Amino acid sequence: MLYEEDWGDNEHVMTHVRAVPEVAEGSPDSEPQGADGVAAALAFRASGRTQRPLAGRAGASRLSVLALDGERLGPYVKNALVLVVVLVPFLATAFAVVQLWERAVNWRDLALLFGLYVPISLGVTAGFHRMLTHRSFRAHPVARGVILALGSMAVEGAAIGWAANHLKHHALADKEGDPHSPVDGLFHAHLGWLFDPTRADPAIYCRHLLKDPVVRFVDRTFSLWVVLSLVIPFALGGWTGLLWGGLVRMFFVHHITWSVNSVCHTFGKRAFETPDRSRNQWMVGLLGMGEGWHNNHHAFPRSAVHGLDRWQLDVSAWVIACLERVGLARDVQRIAPEVLARKRLG
Ligand SMILES: [Zn+2]
Numbered sequence: 298m299l300y301e302e303d304w305g306d307n308e309h310v311m312t313h314v315r316a317v318p319e320v321a322e323g324s325p326d327s328e329p330q331g332a333d334g335v336a337a338a339l340a341f342r343a344s345g346r347t348q349r350p351l352a353g354r355a356g357a358s359r360l361s362v363l364a365l366d367g368e369r370l371g372p373y374v375k376n377a378l379v380l381v382v383v384l385v386p387f388l389a390t391a392f393a394v395v396q397l398w399e400r401a402v403n404w405r406d407l408a409l410l411f412g413l414y415v416p417i418s419l420g421v422t423a424g425f426h427r428m429l430t431h432r433s434f435r436a437h438p439v440a441r442g443v444i445l446a447l448g449s450m451a452v453e454g455a456a457i458g459w460a461a462n463h464l465k466h467h468a469l470a471d472k473e474g475d476p477h478s479p480v481d482g483l484f485h486a487h488l489g490w491l492f493d494p495t496r497a498d499p500a501i502y503c504r505h506l507l508k509d510p511v512v513r514f515v516d517r518t519f520s521l522w523v524v525l526s527l528v529i530p531f532a533l534g535g536w537t538g539l540l541w542g543g544l545v546r547m548f549f550v551h552h553i554t555w556s557v558n559s560v561c562h563t564f565g566k567r568a569f570e571t572p573d574r575s576r577n578q579w580m581v582g583l584l585g586m587g588e589g590w591h592n593n594h595h596a597f598p599r600s601a602v603h604g605l606d607r608w609q610l611d612v613s614a615w616v617i618a619c620l621e622r623v624g625l626a627r628d629v630q631r632i633a634p635e636v637l638a639r640k641r642l643g
């Protein structure tokens with residue numbers, strides 16, 4: 298059958314993911330801790346709290362100067378920080394464009410930046426995240442390969458490792474073992490975690506993906522897609538095309554993806570009760586193709602739609618609906634309104 302990915306049934310995965318904390322604890326995938334980290338973790342467990350104390354592991358103490366605990370900040374400071382984290386890189390780029398106009402950037406460069414940003418972002422959001430990691434829909438193998446190749450061009454790591462890491466995040470969100478929780482500091486959640494050498498083991502978190510030939514192919518040829526993501530803008534726009542369509546585009550895709558991990562677990566509103574700190578943040582929703590409705594996503598991880606209210610813009614969900622309409626996607630997961638209503642806060 299055209300759509301059969303041989304990923305097994307979903308219940309197996311969800312059960313497996315729920316069982317992961319126990320599985321991972323004594324496995325090679327568990328993160329190394331010093332004596333302080335172990336003591337802190339034990340004290341934390343004894344306290345019965347649901348979240349880890351700050352500086353609960355070795356990496357956190359190194360970055361403690363930069364730890365901004367959103368819970369302790371007032372609403373105005375929070376909003377100001379959101380603006381800084383999400384808007385400043387964009388404003389700085391706009392300023393750079395004005396400064397460099399006709400010297401190092403032109404309309405073609407900006408067209409390359411936007412024209413590559415959109416499909417590559419969607420490769421991460423609709424492809425890596427919703428299709429591959431959460432099985433929110435099934436795609437025709439050719440579509441699956443193209444979407445995953447686009448996601449690889451974001452240069453956020455190969456597909457299977459990305460999925461394993463993200464499943465680990467969902468299994469342990471804002472608790473011991475979460476790869477990128479702001480409990481360890483906003484900087485750690487944003488990009489500091491990238492310097493942590495431990496990674497989620499695909500054999501534990503997404504064994505099913507290792508059996509899919511399309512996924513494995515795109516995963517194994519990751520460096521090819523990375524090179525292509527730079528060669529294409531260079532071929533179309535020369536050196537300035539490489540700068541704007543390649544490197545500046547990469548900068549934006551990176552920071553917006555990382556903002557889902559940092560901003561959307563620190564700032565914004567909670568619409569649903571979840572056992573983590575996930576939040577809906579409209580600016581990341583807007584710039585991140587719908588990924589900023591992150592509390593919605595943690596409440597309903599399999600849903601292909603993250604913008605669950607009519608006003609919550611979700612470009613990835615639109616693209617998935619278009620793929621479904623033309624026959625390239627099926628089994629699109631949507632949550633019934635009565636189920637949403639039952640889980641809604643307040
Ligand atoms: Zn999250």
Ligand SMILES: [Zn+2]
Pocket residue numbers: 426430431463467594598
């Ligand atoms: Zn997710």
